[in-house]
Amino acid sequence: MNNNVPGFLVNIFVTEEEAREVRRAMEENQQLMASLDAEIERAKAALKNLVNQRSEAQRLLESNTAPSDTEVRAIREIIRTKEQEMDRLETEVVRTRNNLDAMIERRAAIAEESGPSSGVLDEFDADIEGARSVLKGLLTEREQTHDALEAHRALLSPIRRIPPEVLGEIFIHCLARQSMEPFVQASGDQFPLLLTQISSNWRNVALATPALWTSLAINITTASCIPNLDLIKTWIARSGSCPLSFYIEETIQKDYYTEGIITSASILELYAPHYHRWRNIRLQYQDWRIATGFLHLPRDLPPQSLQSLHLARDFWHASEYDQLSLMLSAPHLRKCIWVSNTDIGTFQAPFPQLTTLFLERPVDVKDFMHILSEGAKLELTQFLVLDSDPSLASDSPLMIRHENLRALDLTADLFGPLFNQLELPCLTHISMTRFDMGAHWPHDEFMSLLLRSKCVLREITLNDIDISPNQMCVVIRHASHSLEKLSLNNNRRSRHVIANDEVLRLLTWTTPDAGSNVCPRLSMIKLWDCHSAFDGALADMIESRWKAREGGPPKLMSIAFLMLDARTYPNDLQRLEALNRKRLGISIVRRPE
Template sequence: MPLCSSCGSNTYVPRVAVDFLGLHDRLRTLSGPASVQPDEVASVLQNIQRDLEDYEVEICRLECLRQEKERLEQYATQFQSLLSPFRKVPDEILQCIFDDCCDMNIFRVVDSKRRLPMHSSQALRSKPAMVISSVCSRWRRNALSMPAIWSRISLEWRMNATRDYCEDEHAQVFFPISNFLDRSQEYPMTVNLDIQTDSFLKPGVLHPSLEQFLGHIVRWQDLSFNCAVYSIKDLLDRISFPVLRKLYLSTCMIEEDLIPFIDTVPNLRSLSLVNHDDFSGRFTSFNFKLLSHLDLAPNQADIQDSFDQCPNLFSLGITESWQDSRAEGPMKGPYSSRIEILTVRHGCCWSVSDASDSVFPLLSFPSLKALHLENSESGGWPIKKYWNNFKPFMMFVKQSSFQLTTFSIQQLSISDANLVYILVHLPTLQNLTVDDISPDRSPLSSCFIENLHGYHSSSLHPQTGSIIPRLQSLRLLNVAAKTFSDLSVVEMVQSRWIPTRRHAVGTSALEVDCLREFTLTFLNRSEAEAGAYRSLDPIERNGMRIVVRMLKKEGEEEEEEKD
């Protein structure tokens, strides 16, 4: 191969100098017998052929060098991974992170015009255990060694298979479920069965989705059962529930379903009955000495009986209105010095009722630590009018005289002034969560934000000092308020960031504690509108946990790098 004469390097020098202009000129002007010079053309073509062969060899050599370069770069990248800080995390801590990240593995089978959906059509993101185990060999090894993350399974069935049932297609849908059941080994299971379909197959034959789980029924620990066709009694002739501790029933017939079922759950700790028939006179037949949580729609005559029959009860969930609230005779006010957690469900039931139906004036829980006002249905319709149980609720707060540390409200139509008034009467509050409801009836106004300021007074709270001085965690979710001021929020958070008081809680009634966590979720806003919250970055770097999420109009959630 010819070398470069000027530098002596391996740079290739061609034998034939390419001169297209000279060649074109000869092609245009020369003709006749004298213009044909076979020896010259043959010599040039021979040199060109040799040059092409040499070029091909050089290209192959350079291609090999390029491939070697890519291999070397890939090796360097992988070798540099040895310095990754995450490699310093022990497997024990990694498994704790996995356990926190893997909540429920959800399998959905929805109705469609096509035949039964295959496994490939199911979203992988709804199965966190499968996602984590697919990242790398180390993550997979740790995930497979954790039966707990595979034992939390939720099945949502929305397909009527009466006409088009196909055993082979069902086998393909349920294969991943059986895979999860196998990987969960003998670990106690959390099972959520939401079956909304017509009865089909043969009489007495259960839905194939239930058949998958019934083989592991002895290790069900938490069970949520919502089925339009089958009742809980359909499972009774199978086997008992020796480790079941938590039971949620969306629909329950006391006499037919619950009473026979209770004998099969000797270790029950939590019982939730959302829709049930009349409970009156039947609670005394139960002996729930181990029960610590009870959730039901109470009758006035029954709720005190629940306290008497459940000596270890410390958590209670009830509806906001009594059943049979206009029953004859004096109303008995339930009292319990043991209740520490209270969840009150509001929604369509109280939207058509008046304040005389409210449970609040009759309740008295002096030991209450956490209070949650929740919507009766997730994703329920916003209420068309303001909350009409504000005054009964304040009666409950004042007569209980509790020292509340956690308070949350979800989709409650309440004015900002009433919400501030409630918080004024909760000076010991440490954790506050407000889930917004609609732009027209939102309590999350700029005036409300000003009242959360660490030291400024406002028109709703002219007194000096903050309304909730012990606040450490503030979560404002699904904010849809029209008068929301981003700058006011930033200023409020900054006023509560007091690093010197992170370890000094409640030492002075006139000073506020340091805010440790702030979460803000917007509706119908884009990422571009989050610029005002960039000024919170220094606080986030210094220790406060800050999460800001924007939900676009298209429904796509964008998360700022705040966590």
């Protein structure tokens, strides 16, 4: 008989049957231990897998990369678990709230029966406080679970699976939509720098998208250059081979100039090697005595990509004429804004190829007509035409018919000779400013221009024009079908009355019959120090076009700029401010004393 049990010393007085029982018990224990060890190993493996999944999910939460298929399955499992947890917590919150409400009601009943000093209330107070603590913990846990659930759901967002090149295109469109100006400010809270702060993936995509770094606005003062030179260099480097747009505004005066400070010449020196990539350039100088940096530019070829050029400087030195001529002769130049006392006629200006031309330097009638006759492609223009001798216009062509001009912004001392020699069938926007306060408004000539041109006016702006209310009514009726914006301004505080009771009544939408009203498309009006009517007439007109109602104008007015004397028009002021509170868009300035 073998009395030995493996690993143990068995008493020799144990019977064989008892020994078999011991061995059987030990074998069962060994099997149980082995099973427990296996369960522990499986539990450890499952725990390790959960920890890995949690770490991977946390890594994904902190990035914008797309999860793999394996990670997607793990995330969906986490979401399922979190949703179950949310359901449990919602049930617990409802149950705990109901119990708390029941305890509060029971306490109130006992207090009513036995009085507020009853010792039984102490137990209720303790239980109520405990229930409130439990509810607070449940609400906190529910909020944390909800945040984790939404974060994991976001991991499956389609944006994480967008290819980098598509994401780059989205960035470009976002930049275009954000920037109202054509030049980008280098600010950390705006595109494109903002994109580099979201995640490493977005940063890599943004830095690898040259089109995001093609535009830059630079401001130079005696004390600073924003952005600094290093960032400007980095910006240019990131733009790759894309066309460049930049705006340099230099507000340095020669009297405060010291050697070593950064000027526009320093900036142009950085951009000069990329001269062939210039597309949209704006240079604005405060003092003509400080060097511009034009001498750093090439002298053999014009910038081949240049499309828009805005130059603002009092005077240009003769040494800079060669570079100016080259820029003005760029083959693709379409837009030119010239703000200078130097005559643009000094150079070979490319009038035939321009579509936009703004000249803030005076020209005479003959030059004005010459530019319009040469610039057959011009669509948007701004001119200052001064001619003290009207007879000088007699040598000009009798009539110029311009087929493409859509917008004319004209400041002049004598409008009549200009109106008599123009026919503008495509004109939709016209703005006129009287330069000489002694010159009177040539109403007949203006109406002849409109009738002859058969143009469809959408916007009319009159600045310091001494047009009478009766004449204004004629203009409004003529443009009634198409007029969308009307701006009448006395900017020089001449207090000339244009909008009186008659004009305001004409503009007031009075009857359901649309045919008896004028300007059904009027959406913006500006009356600036130019109206005189009974108190309430202006509010009647604005209100008739401000509120949607049956039989009202098909297009509601959305913007109104008004200058009022608060003492003369208290009723107008009160009613207009009430309209603005209901729907914003009415700006009122009280006339100064």
